[in-house]
């Protein structure tokens with residue numbers, strides 16, 4: 448049985464060291480999350496699987512890692528400065544702010560008063576930050592009012608400009624800077640790919656169709672971050688811009704649907720929880736001619752997991768216009784040069800993590816006792832195997848267990864099996880009794896536990912326990928060098 452509530456997943460993540468609230472010790476910072484030791488391992492396993500699947504294992508893909516801070520012209524040309532907005536409303540009674548399209552605006556969800564919302568205004572979600580030294584800043588007082596005067600002087604100290612701020616109402620400080628020295632924290636990794644399209648073509652001249660992939664942080668000043676990591680203000684994307692001849696867009700789009708479906712299986716997501724939504728014209732992003740949202744049955748309901756969009760030549764044409772640089776691709780067969788069109792699969796890492804954890808969450812009963820375990824695919828499990836002495840106060844058992852642990856954790860170069868199977872994701876665990884250890888390892892999704900007991904001292908065998916069935920087998924330590932108990936039979 449699975450279908451855990453969001454609260455259950457959040458609590459497991461915190462308790463077991465997957466994900467913590469960002470800046471928690473200071474009361475938190477809304478929409479930010481920190482990854483603990485197991486969370487970072489899970490995250491890297493997903494990132495690596497994605498990179499291997501879509502970049503390393505293919506011969507039509509190249510990777511980039513662009514700077515997060517980009518020239519502001521990027522976001523003017525892409526349309527984000529003008530249109531990357533959500534409708535914002537503010538309650539005139541309690542002054543809380545909401546996304547107008549996510550609430551019933553006839554009644555404030557916070558104070559309950561009716562008719563307190565005016566017309567929504569478009570709120571741009573890009574984080575802005577001064578680039579280089581600012582000119583000055585004003586803090587608001589306890590009534591949220593900012594007043595002040597700022598003088599800008601030349602090298603001789605002569606005042607060349609003066610700014611006066613009168614009773615500006617704000618919840619933040621007011622920062623004064625040269626607007627030419629403003630940058631945005633990127634709201635998508637995609638533009639770092641488009642701005643490097645020409646560089647990559649000049650360096651590699653790949654055959655078309657080809658793709659450029661990037662993984663990295665993105666930032667959105669969401670009006671209402673919510674639902675754990677699902678809608679965060681800082682998150683990670685894994686994006687591909689796949690450059691094609693416009694005549695082939697439909698065929699290429701369909702191929703990407705299939706490739707994405709195969710990847711979601713690798714994440715261990717059950718088919719029946721994945722749904723494709725053909726996004727209607729009025730809901731599509733400003734750059735897209737066709738979009739399919741891949742949705743997942745999250746604990747919060749059916750929501751977008753990732754998107755697949757036909758972005759046409761929108762971005763390259765905008766760059767060509769704004770930069771004056773030619774974005775055309777010259778076909779190698781001597782055909783006419785053209786500006787490529789683009790199919791864009793866009794994955795969000797946090798949503799993938801949430802889907803993987805909620806799909807893996809399982810409850811069953813072993814010998815009349817309830818048990819929780821994460822049925823993670825082995826290749827995603829943060830810990831592949833835990834090694835324990837049966838009793839931690841018996842030095843001979845501890846010593847033998849340490850020997851086995853070291854062998855699996857840092858296998859010699861010529862040891863074939865576990866090196867590949869366990870990939871160093873081996874945990875030493877001597878906390879509590881063996882039953883508690885198994886439960887803890889089950890809860891973090893460790894596929895196998897190895898226990899060293901008194902029989903080990905006699906015959907050099909250990910028990911290996913399988914997470915999903917809880918079956919145990921006795922295996923010779925020597926055999927661990929070439930094969931494992933259960934893990935080799937699993938994906």
Ligand code: GAP
Nearest residue numbers: 635637677678679682752753754793794795798
């Ligand atoms: N380059 C296209 C693009 O960014 P998007 O639909 O706005 O498209 C793509 O975002 C994916 O990024 C989403 O499907 C989702 O997985 C993830 N994402 C977007 N906003 C997010 C947020 N605030 N928190 C977490 N993930 C987010």
